[in-house]
Amino acid sequence: MGAPEGKEETRKEPEREREGKETFQMLGQQTKRGQHKRQILLCLAGLTPQIVTETLYVLIVEKGERVDEIRVITTLIGEDKIRSMLLDPKEGRFHAFCRDFGIDSGTIKFDRSCIHILEGPEGRLEDIRNEAENEHVANQICEIVRKLTEDSDTRLHASVAGGRKTMSVYLTAAMQLFGRADDRLSHVLVSEKFETHPHFFYKPPEARNLEIKDRLTGKVDQVSTEEAEIHLAEIPFIRLRGLLDLKDEFGETRPDYGAFVERAQKNLEFQERAYELVIVPSTYTISMGSRKARLTPREFLIYVLFASFRAGGGAKGGGITLDAIGQNDLEVIFRYITAVREGKFPAGGEGSLPLADAIDEAQPRGLDPAECTSFPGFEFLETLFEEIETQHKNRKDAENVKETFAQVISKIRRKIEQARLPQRCAIVNQAGKGESALYAIDIEPERIVHAGGEAD
Helix, strand or coil: CCCECCCCCCCCCCHHHHHHHHHHHHHHHHHHHCCCCEEEEEEECCCCCHHHHHHHHHHHHHCCCCCCEEEEEECHHHHHHHHHHCCCCCCCHHHHHHHHCCCCHHHCECCHHHEEECEECCEECCCCCCHHHHHHHHHHHHHHHHHHCCCCCEEEEEECCCCCHHHHHHHHHHHHHHCCCCCEEEEEEECHHHHCCCCCCCCCCCCCEEEEECCCCCCEEEEEHHHCCEEEEECCCCCCHHHCCCCCCCCCCCCCHHHHHHHHHHHHHHHHHCCCEEEECCCCEEEECCEEEECCHHHHHHHHHHHHHHHHCHHHHCCECHHHCCHHHHHHHHHHHHHHHCCCCCCCCCCEEEHHHHHHHHHHHCCCHHHHHHCCCCCHHHHHHHHHHHCCCCHHHHHHHHHHHHHHHHHHHHHHHHCCCCHHHCEEEEECCHHHCEEEECCCHHHEEEECCCCC
16 A cells, blocks of 8 residues: 555656656657647546546556547536646646656647537536526537547547536537547546545556545545556447538538437438338348348238338328228239249349339239139238138128238338348338228338349
């Protein structure tokens, strides 16, 4: 155990301090050679600015990385804490950190100009208390990250530790919107004894003792900083920057966070619409892009049935109740599938054809529905035809019909999820409940196509 806080043990240059100096010297040489982008650390801070130096410790001392600039997003109260606890030339722990590890504090830009104080509708915020202030905070964090990522010669490391939880959420969202390929997002983790200690800012090169008071017993004990563990947990995040034309998208106006999210969502939907939903009877598969789901004959017939409703437009395209599906609807799809499977409709080849057109052309060449029992996988149609015919007179048959469709729709949905196809490909309840529920596939009609191929 070392000496109590404020009474450090005197040793020759400790190994950790020596390593820190060597790391700093090496990084300084790399900076001079211009081999690296300018490294910016962006932190959130509330009443505990220790987050900044703890993150700095892991990056520089533990990982041997370079930090050229530190930016902190905080409130008015947090700014006062940062200035007194970190930036004070004599007592500030940022300067102490630099001294401890042989770093010239002038090589890391961190001063009052690097502190972003959050503002609300009525000025600088001491805390985030209501919806209006929350909205202002979202916009400011969004704008700070956007500006920091404008320069292609910088690399941003954002830490979500510290500050209000909403601040962490908005910083994560902003990094998703504007983060580049080499930008990073992380959270600092400190061992329990030290994470809330007012005098712990980083693991010093020379161990010190800190007093810790047990909350339950009130007993005061001492613990050495040598026992402290600080880890940086990197957070993977989805980068949506490519969906935003940051130069031309909004003209001269400065958009808010909500506008950026809305535009990214619209552009995502636009890209999704670039893919066609491909129906392949020869293999009983449905696909979009490089992803495909293989269905059973029963599942495929019912899926194509709903796809045909959507592709053909009209009233059924907007959704249909399960008891409104007629025997003729099923017969048309059966004839279409059998025509393709038996090689009587090769249209499509390696290309594709609108599904509605393919069905119109193929179904006259298919098998008569009366032959369903002789075509593998479609024997179930005989019973289903009978139940559909009598469902309006026989309550049990009506329940069986609905249960058959509901079970198959559920199985199809699971296979679509397993294949990681967009959820819009699934047959879903679009409106209503119970017997009034309308089922449909939410894909634009012109994007639903037939593709040929060899039957398996």
